[in-house]
Amino acid sequence: DAKTTQPPSMDCAEGRAANLPCNHSTISGNEYVYWYRQIHSQGPQYIIHGLKNNETNEMASLIITEDRKSSTLILPHATLRDTAVYYCIVPQPGGSYIPTFGRGTSLIVHP
Amino acid sequence: SAVISQKPSRDICQRGTSLTIQCQVDSQVTMMFWYRQQPGQSLTLIATANQGSEATYESGFVIDKFPISRPNLTFSTLTVSNMSPEDSSIYLCSVEASGLANYNEQFFGPGTRLTVL
Numbered sequence: 001d002a003k004t005t006q007p008p009s010m011d012c013a014e015g016r017a018a019n020l021p022c023n024h025s026t027i028s029g030n031e032y033v034y035w036y037r038q039i040h041s042q043g044p045q046y047i048i049h050g051l052k053n054n055e056t057n058e059m060a061s062l063i064i065t066e067d068r069k070s071s072t073l074i075l076p077h078a079t080l081r082d083t084a085v086y087y088c089i090v091p092q093p094g095g096s097y098i099p100t101f102g103r104g105t106s107l108i109v110h111p
Numbered sequence: 112s113a114v115i116s117q118k119p120s121r122d123i124c125q126r127g128t129s130l131t132i133q134c135q136v137d138s139q140v141t142m143m144f145w146y147r148q149q150p151g152q153s154l155t156l157i158a159t160a161n162q163g164s165e166a167t168y169e170s171g172f173v174i175d176k177f178p179i180s181r182p183n184l185t186f187s188t189l190t191v192s193n194m195s196p197e198d199s200s201i202y203l204c205s206v207e208a209s210g211l212a213n214y215n216e217q218f219f220g221p222g223t224r225l226t227v228l
Contacts, residue, residue, distance in 0.1 A: 044205075046218070101154040
């Protein structure tokens with residue numbers, strides 16, 4: 001898997017946007033960027049993924065830079081329930097996709 | 112999506128004993144995965160379990176310590192053998208959803224929290 005770098009922790013006020021960065025400077029042209037999160041005492045949960053276009057779903061938006069060397073996960077209106085560890089993953093393309101989890105970013109949303 | 116359940120949800124075990132963790136999926140899936148998450152750490156893949164074949168173990172994990180069964184397309188077990196306190200972790204199973212979605216998303220079970228005394 002391409003190496004990813006994330007800040008170890010961030011905090012955000014409830015109701016504000018949470019912007020979580022990820023650096024993946026060694027990404028290759030056909031590798032996707034996936035984001036998962038793990039709420040305390042639960043298994044990881046898929047959030048969103050993208051290749052080179054910005055993506056949006058009901059949970060979040062994913063902004064990928066034009067050179068694809070970094071991306072930002074945006075939670076537009078963070079709630080207390082968004083407090084979790086967020087993982088940015090770039091798995092190897094082809095064959096079976098098995099994510100490799102790094103340390104992620106621990107996001108704390110405070111009132 | 113896939114709904115995954117694990118049993119037990121938690122257990123406290125004595126050193127030297129073994130514990131078998133069950134993972135049940137509500138749909139048929141080809142590949143199932145077992146992860147370990149040690150306290151305060153990220154997830155580490157233990158092995159990949161395909162139905163009808165031997166599990167494939169990652170570096171640092173061996174079949175004698177973590178035997179896995181995969182009797183059908185909806186069920187798998189992971190046994191933690193001859194446990195020591197270092198085995199205290201959360202053990203999670205997951206499935207690849209390539210057949211259930213348009214992309215390779217993984218669904219995870221809630222985990223089994225194991226404490227070894």
